[in-house]
Each structure stands twice: as C-alpha cells, then as structure tokens.
Amino acid sequence: MNKRAMMLYVFIAVFALSGFSGLIYESIWSHYLKLFLGHASYAQVLVLAIFMGGMAIGSALAAKLSNRLTNLILWYGIVEGIIGLFGLTFHSIFVAVQSAAFEDIFPNLEAAWLVHTVKWMIGSFMILPQSILLGATFPLLTAGLIRRFPGNSGKTLATLYFINSFGAAIGVLTNAFVLIPNVGLPGAVLTAGLLNVFLAIAVYFLSKGDHYPSTKPASGADSSAISNSVYSYLLVIAAFTGLASFMYEIGWIRMLTMVLGGSTHSFEIMLSAFILGLAIGGFWIRKKIDAFDNPLLVLGIIQLVMGTFAALTIPLYNQTYELMGLFMEALKNSDSGYLLYTIISYGISLLIMLPATICAGTTLPLATFIMLKGTSGDSAIGKIYAWNTVGSILGVVLAIQVVMPLFGLKWVIGIGALVDVMLGLFILHRARISLKYHKPQVALVSMSLVIILAIPFLGLDTQKMASGVYRYGLAAISLGDIV
Incomplete structure (x- = not known):
C-alpha cells in the first residue's frame, strides 16, 4: 500500500470515529432533555428537529465558505475540536442551566404555555450550536479529501458516506449497551467529547501546511x-x-x-x-x-x-x-x-x-x-x-x-x-x-x-x-x- 492510499485510509478511519461520536451525542441529548422537558417523546422530537435543523445550517454554511478556504481538512479538525469542547462541558452546562431554569426562571412565569415555550427554547439552545458544527463536518472533510486526493471523486464521496454512517450505527448501540450502563450520561458525553478532541489533534498534524484551492467547476x-x-x-x-x-x-x-x-x-x-x-x-x-x-x-x-x-x-x-x-x-x-x-x-x-x-x-x-x-x-x-x-x-x-x-x-x-x-x-x-x-x-x-x-x-x-x-x-x- 503506497503512502497516498494509507493517508486516505487514515482519514476514512477518522471519519468513522466522527460518525460514532456524533450519534452518541444525539442519543445522549435525548436522555438529558428527557430530564429537562419531563417527557421522553417530547425530548426525542426536539432533539431530532434541532439536530437535523442544525446540521442543515452547518452544511449550508460549509457550502458557502468552502470555495474560499484552501485547507478544508484543517477546518474540519477545528470544528471537531470545538464539538469536543462542547462535549467535555455539556454535563456541567446542563446542570447549571437546569438549576437556574427551575429555581429562578420558571417560578416567575405565570402562564403554563409560557413555561413550556421557554423550556423548549432553552432545550433547543443547549444542543443547537453543536448540531450546526456536526452538520459542517461531512461537507468539509469530503470536499477536502476530494481536493487532496483527486480522481475517483465518486468513490471517495460514497466511501465517506458509508464509513460515517457505519460509525454512527455502531455508536448508537455502544452508547445504549456499553457507555450508559457503565459510566452513565456524564461519562458517555465525556467519552464522545474526548474522542472529538483526539480527532481534532490528529487531523491537525495530518493536515497542517496543506494548501488545496477549490476545484474548478466542470x-x-x-x-x-x-x-x-x-x-x-x-x-x-x-x-x-x-x-x-x-x-x-x-x-x-x-x-x-x-x-x-x-x-x-x-x-x-x-x-x-x-x-x-x-x-x-x-x-x-x-x-x-x-x-x-x-x-x-x-x-x-x-x-x-x-x-x-x-x-x-x-x-x-x-x-x-x-x-x-x-x-x-x-x-x-x-x-x-x-x-x-x-x-x-x-x-x-x-x-x-x-x-x-x-x-x-x-x-x-x-x-x-x-x-x-x-x-x-x-x-x-x-x-x-x-x-x-x-x-x-x-x-x-x-x-x-x-x-x-x-x-x-x-x-x-x-x-x-x-x-x-x-x-x-x-x-x-x-x-x-x-x-x-x-x-x-x-x-x-x-x-x-x-x-x-x-x-x-x-x-x-x-x-x-x-x-x-x-x-x-x-x-x-x-x-x-x-x-
């Protein structure tokens, strides 16, 4: 196996782990927001809506900015690092927000509909930034790898889609059957955060100094x-x-x-x-x-x-x-x-x-x-x-x-x-x-x-x-x- 092919496989492995951690977040957020909203079905609907909406915003922003950036892979690593920082601090932020909401905010709201509205808004803002960042990962890394490894762009694209989805499917099961039973919600979200930080560091060393301008339109x-x-x-x-x-x-x-x-x-x-x-x-x-x-x-x-x-x-x-x-x-x-x-x-x-x-x-x-x-x-x-x-x-x-x-x-x-x-x-x-x-x-x-x-x-x-x-x-x- 030549060096070029080996490097591509390394990035593919990175994106598998990225998908793995991404679905841990989606699953974990449902559990956390179930505690905050008081209803499992509401939590699942809210997480799905915000998760998908944030990903749409993130991918649209990546599309808008990608032609101006020359090192998309490094920017992907930066995004992974920020996601990781959110993961490392999510439990502490959740506890602080939940305490402030139930002790200071909700008691001062007289109308029940206003309590529910504010509760859903707070729940949304707790996961929206990370969802936007997650939405940017696929476009940034895929476009970056197509620039770095030109030729067979379709294979690169489909392979990344496959490996990210496969990692996500494994991540859902690992979170449900391994992480939550053994380390609880705080440990599970911390694990995902540490994984993202590790990926960010690895991508930095793999891509620093790269310079690949946008591909010319066909x-x-x-x-x-x-x-x-x-x-x-x-x-x-x-x-x-x-x-x-x-x-x-x-x-x-x-x-x-x-x-x-x-x-x-x-x-x-x-x-x-x-x-x-x-x-x-x-x-x-x-x-x-x-x-x-x-x-x-x-x-x-x-x-x-x-x-x-x-x-x-x-x-x-x-x-x-x-x-x-x-x-x-x-x-x-x-x-x-x-x-x-x-x-x-x-x-x-x-x-x-x-x-x-x-x-x-x-x-x-x-x-x-x-x-x-x-x-x-x-x-x-x-x-x-x-x-x-x-x-x-x-x-x-x-x-x-x-x-x-x-x-x-x-x-x-x-x-x-x-x-x-x-x-x-x-x-x-x-x-x-x-x-x-x-x-x-x-x-x-x-x-x-x-x-x-x-x-x-x-x-x-x-x-x-x-x-x-x-x-x-x-x-x-x-x-x-x-x-």
Whole structure:
C-alpha cells in the first residue's frame, strides 16, 4: 500500500470515529432533555428537529465558505475540536442551566404555555450550536479529501458516506449497551467529547501546511448535458429524498414499537438498523459510482426500487408478529434471554428496513456526484447535504403532525413510497430516458406503479398491533381474549 492510499485510509478511519461520536451525542441529548422537558417523546422530537435543523445550517454554511478556504481538512479538525469542547462541558452546562431554569426562571412565569415555550427554547439552545458544527463536518472533510486526493471523486464521496454512517450505527448501540450502563450520561458525553478532541489533534498534524484551492467547476459537454437535464432540480430531488426517507423512519419506528416494545433499547436498535442500511448503500455503490455511464438513469431506477421496497414493508410488517411470537415462546426470562431478544429485535428491524434503506444510502452520494460535475464546484457537497437535511425535517413534521393524525400510520409509509416512485419517474423523464429502448426499466416502472396503486388495499392488522406480542408472545388477539 503506497503512502497516498494509507493517508486516505487514515482519514476514512477518522471519519468513522466522527460518525460514532456524533450519534452518541444525539442519543445522549435525548436522555438529558428527557430530564429537562419531563417527557421522553417530547425530548426525542426536539432533539431530532434541532439536530437535523442544525446540521442543515452547518452544511449550508460549509457550502458557502468552502470555495474560499484552501485547507478544508484543517477546518474540519477545528470544528471537531470545538464539538469536543462542547462535549467535555455539556454535563456541567446542563446542570447549571437546569438549576437556574427551575429555581429562578420558571417560578416567575405565570402562564403554563409560557413555561413550556421557554423550556423548549432553552432545550433547543443547549444542543443547537453543536448540531450546526456536526452538520459542517461531512461537507468539509469530503470536499477536502476530494481536493487532496483527486480522481475517483465518486468513490471517495460514497466511501465517506458509508464509513460515517457505519460509525454512527455502531455508536448508537455502544452508547445504549456499553457507555450508559457503565459510566452513565456524564461519562458517555465525556467519552464522545474526548474522542472529538483526539480527532481534532490528529487531523491537525495530518493536515497542517496543506494548501488545496477549490476545484474548478466542470465545463464542456458533460456539464452542459447535466444542466440541460436534471442538474437544476437536483437540490429539490435531494430534499424530497430526505423527506421520504424520514417518513419511512418515523413510520417504521412507530410500527415496530408494537412488535419490539417501547423501551429505550428498542428505539436505539431501530435507529441503528436504519442507519446501517444507509451505510450498506454507500458501501455498495462506492466502487461503481465512478463507472456509471449515466448516473441519472441509475438514480431514477434506485428511486423506483426504493419506493417499491418501502411499500412492500406494509404487508411484510404484519408477518413480523408471528415471527416475534415464535421467538418469545422459546426465550427464557433471564439475562441471556434478554440478549437473544435484543438480537432478534435487531434482526426484525433489519428485515423491515434494510431493502429500502440500502437504496436510500445510494441516493445522496449519487446526487452529490452528479452535481459535482456541474458549475458549483465542491460546494455542491454542502448544498446537497443541506437540502437533503431540510427535506428530512419536513418529512418528520409531515409524518407526525399531518399524515399520521389525518390518514393513519400506513399512509406515512405509503406517501413516502409514492414520493420516491414519483421522483424516479421525474428523473427518468428529465434525463430523457426513452423507456421503449429499456425494457427492464419498463417492467420496473410498471411493477412500481402497480404496488403503489395497491397501497389503499393493503392494511395493518389491528388485532396483531394490539397483541403486545413482545410481552405476552401472542401474535394476535381476538375479542374476549384476556392478556
């Protein structure tokens, strides 16, 4: 292995640890804000909204500034260091803020709505700065490495997306099953902070003295072809892809909670399974992305496949109750039984989520790779990431506040699947793909439309959903059953 390749692998390892610590923060903040807000669900919603919103701001700022900076990797290290300092001081700040709020601020507020408003505002400000910084890490390091290691930009992009997501999936589980039980919340957030500081120091020594100006915007026929087809719509496509993916995440977590139970471990198992699927998608496409003759066609096909797989999780979900019921009959009420239950829960989560999330894990690298060939230079990375994150926030709001209350849980998945299929058709149209010359694509489009049109006739089995299979081992209940 030559020195250049070894250095690239070192940076890839750094970004894996960055993803690992990033999801520790998201998980830890939920626990802390649960104590502050007094409600676990409120804490999870607030953390998700602020975490994603801050990341959108951070990636947008990185996109705006990246063309002016010549050592993006060093700036990435600086950001990691500041995140680490926040991590090292977070517990002390939280204790001081909580004490001031409950002893001095809230007692002087007469209206209940004002207390809740101020409480949510304080909770938001405790995690917003770190979230903004976390959002800047992916665009800064990715653009910096593409400048430092030119050639095969698609592989570099997809590899970093894969390794960061994989680190995040491991971080969620490590935090839930290792850090919190052994060192508690203060120790877990301190561990993440120390890791970020270590990464910052390592990156400083690896990148000091580097000078790599912004890559020149693409020119020629390739760039022109992109701008004439779908280039100007790529940001909107990235936003809608994020919207659909997070509608899936919200829908699947709500659905699987009735199979796996509503414990903290169950939530983090499901979150890890979702992120692992994204990682596998990035891993799968990393060696293929630079070789695609028509990446737009690939992106359109993947959108169709993703929507189709997502829609099929509705009937598949009904079968998971029988699967969990079989395992519950065989498991013993012991520590070893709980370990097996946890592994089985992770497997069921992967069964539901993996096919569609693997597809989702390829879309952001593909869209970014296509846009890199346009006129934005490497600032395209931050732009795509920001729009995708904004779409994710809209997907969460749409799922929780609109679709679920008005149309029911099934349609959270159904509308997300419809969005993906429509995106796929739109991309194929804008890419000027003539389906009459692509028979496999015709078959895929036809199958996707048939499955989407079948969603109104697919249902969730309410008797199974009310069974409490994770507690009683019954896959379904009937009228008169005593549980």
